Amino acid sequence: MIRFINVYKAYHSTYYVLIDLNFHIKPGDFVFLIGPSGAGKTTLLKLIYREEKPTQGEILVSGFNVKVLPNKKLYLLRRKIGVIFQDFKLISYLNVFENIALMLRILNYPSHFIEQKVSELAQRLDLEEKLDSQVETLSIGEKQRVAIARALIHHPPLLLADEPTSNLDLLRSEKVIELLKEANKEGATVIFATHNESLTESFSQARIMHLEKGILKE
Amino acid sequence: MIGYFFKKTWQNIRHSFWHNIICLVATTLSLSIFGFFLLLIFNLSIFLKTWQGNIPIIVFFKNEKAALEAKSQLEKRKELKKVEYVSSEQALKRLEKWLKGKFSLLEGLKENPLFPSLEITFSPFYQTPSFLENFKKNIKNFPGVKEVACPSYIFSLLVTTWRIFKILIFLASIFLSISTIFIISTLIRFNFQQRREEIEIMRLLGANEWFIKCPFYLEGLIQGFFASVISLFILRIGVSWYNLKIAMFQNGFNFSFFDLQRILGFIGCGFILGGFGSFLSLYKS
Numbered sequence: 414m415i416r417f418i419n420v421y422k423a424y425h426s427t428y429y430v431l432i433d434l435n436f437h438i439k440p441g442d443f444v445f446l447i448g449p450s451g452a453g454k455t456t457l458l459k460l461i462y463r464e465e466k467p468t469q470g471e472i473l474v475s476g477f478n479v480k481v482l483p484n485k486k487l488y489l490l491r492r493k494i495g496v497i498f499q500d501f502k503l504i505s506y507l508n509v510f511e512n513i514a515l516m517l518r519i520l521n522y523p524s525h526f527i528e529q530k531v532s533e534l535a536q537r538l539d540l541e542e543k544l545d546s547q548v549e550t551l552s553i554g555e556k557q558r559v560a561i562a563r564a565l566i567h568h569p570p571l572l573l574a575d576e577p578t579s580n581l582d583l584l585r586s587e588k589v590i591e592l593l594k595e596a597n598k599e600g601a602t603v604i605f606a607t608h609n610e611s612l613t614e615s616f617s618q619a620r621i622m623h624l625e626k627g628i629l630k631e
Numbered sequence: 632m633i634g635y636f637f638k639k640t641w642q643n644i645r646h647s648f649w650h651n652i653i654c655l656v657a658t659t660l661s662l663s664i665f666g667f668f669l670l671l672i673f674n675l676s677i678f679l680k681t682w683q684g685n686i687p688i689i690v691f692f693k694n695e696k697a698a699l700e701a702k703s704q705l706e707k708r709k710e711l712k713k714v715e716y717v718s719s720e721q722a723l724k725r726l727e728k729w730l731k732g733k734f735s736l737l738e739g740l741k742e743n744p745l746f747p748s749l750e751i752t753f754s755p756f757y758q759t760p761s762f763l764e765n766f767k768k769n770i771k772n773f774p775g776v777k778e779v780a781c782p783s784y785i786f787s788l789l790v791t792t793w794r795i796f797k798i799l800i801f802l803a804s805i806f807l808s809i810s811t812i813f814i815i816s817t818l819i820r821f822n823f824q825q826r827r828e829e830i831e832i833m834r835l836l837g838a839n840e841w842f843i844k845c846p847f848y849l850e851g852l853i854q855g856f857f858a859s860v861i862s863l864f865i866l867r868i869g870v871s872w873y874n875l876k877i878a879m880f881q882n883g884f885n886f887s888f889f890d891l892q893r894i895l896g897f898i899g900c901g902f903i904l905g906g907f908g909s910f911l912s913l914y915k916s
Contacts, residue, residue, distance in 0.1 A: 462835065464835060485840070487834070488834070488837045488838060488839045489837075490837075491834075491835065491836065491837035492837035493837075494837075496835065496836075498835075502832045502835065503832075504829050504832060506642075506646070515833070515836065516836055516837075518632075518635055519833070519836060519837055519838045519842055520837075521632055524634075563836075
């Protein structure tokens with residue numbers, strides 16, 4: 414599913430964020446990527462969905478060689494990935510329904526299917542009463558749940574979650590982890606990036622990868 | 632999907648409503664000038680065709696016999712639409728009618744000074760300045776011909792003027808088309824830049840370029856469509872006003888408006904310019 418071969422990532426040519434990463438994540442794995450802020454977790458995820466390109470090394474994701482994938486074909490890779498962004502990346506002038514539905518619209522699903530799927534998932538994430546609300550009016554926790562719903566709605570084979578529970582209370586955090594576990598049970602590969610090591614206790618079968626100052630330790 | 636694109640386009644238009652209005656005004660102005668020039672060409676060609684079909688060459692003969700003999704010979708020629716014999720008496724009657732109140736001018740005449748003549752009109756295909764000129768030379772050799780009155784010079788001048796006019800209008804049209812494309816492409820580029828963040832999010836989610844750009848293409852097409860329709864409306868009002876207020880009272884030329892085919896062509900032109908404008912602005916975005 415994901416293979417990193419001697420991957421380096423540097424900003425400003427001398428400042429290395431990731432150093433010589435080598436790992437393989439198999440389809441169906443649930444991986445906790447643990448590390449303090451600034452360890453390079455977000456950068457690593459960005460490399461997977463090619464928001465950033467590696468400075469050196471090869472990255473293979475779902476059969477795509479990410480480094481050399483032409484921009485015109487990037488969408489083919491990204492459609493296979495559901496990303497829960499740390500900063501949510503919601504479209505501010507759209508309402509909750511449209512933000513969640515966006516992924517399905519991109520994939521050209523029919524309207525009645527979109528409505529059904531969105532309301533189902535909204536119910537599970539306690540968002541059903543907020544579907545008509547503008548994103549700008551939501552609390553941070555609600556925004557995070559909208560971002561999670563958007564990432565899960567099309568059942569992607571790969572899920573990247575960047576601190577998905579950082580703004581949620583314990584109960585809702587558990588709900589989110591349950592959703593991700595469920596997606597994993599259905600076959601999705603999940604990478605859960607967090608600074609909170611205690612979360613790993615919630616899923617004993619998960620693989621844990623530690624990232625510190627850009628160096629990976631398993 | 633199409634419904635979604637239209638909804639998105641409407642959101643885009645609403646989001647930068649005043650920019651769209653300003654762009655629409657500028658595009659309409661540009662297309663109205665373009666349409667005005669096209670209308671001039673259209674009317675000038677109608678005028679020329681009407682005028683062209685009725686240009687007679689008048690051949691004056693020394694006597695009736697020569698005129699009638701020439702008539703019987705000319706009538707066999709297919710390039711001539713009509714050969715009409717006008718006797719000296721008929722010519723005098725026409726003159727009297729033309730002079731109306733100034734009839735006294737003819738009172739001192741003891742005999743009819745006018746010659747019999749043939750009024751010759753040509754089939755449309757042969758109504759060219761060069762053919763008229765050749766025909767004039769040719770008919771001068773007929774027996775009994777006294778004089779040939781031929782407006783080939785005026786006709787030639789008019790045709791040349793029309794050709795120059797057409798080239799000038801063609802050049803102006805190119806300029807106006809470019810300016811229309813420029814206005815629309817600037818608007819679309821501006822709207823695209825305003826949506827940069829949202830577009831980046833869509834790209835991250837896996838939207839392809841078509842999904843992202845389609846609403847912007849539609850916006851350009853809608854701009855072009857409305858600008859051309861409003862321009863036609865303005866021109867129609869202008870033509871009606873001119874015909875009612877100026878042509879009617881000052882005995883001027885009555886302007887015709889475009890027929891349905893040309894109206895549809897003009898709207899199509901607006902569409903193409905709008906589409907091309909948005910295509911240009913998004914080509915490398």
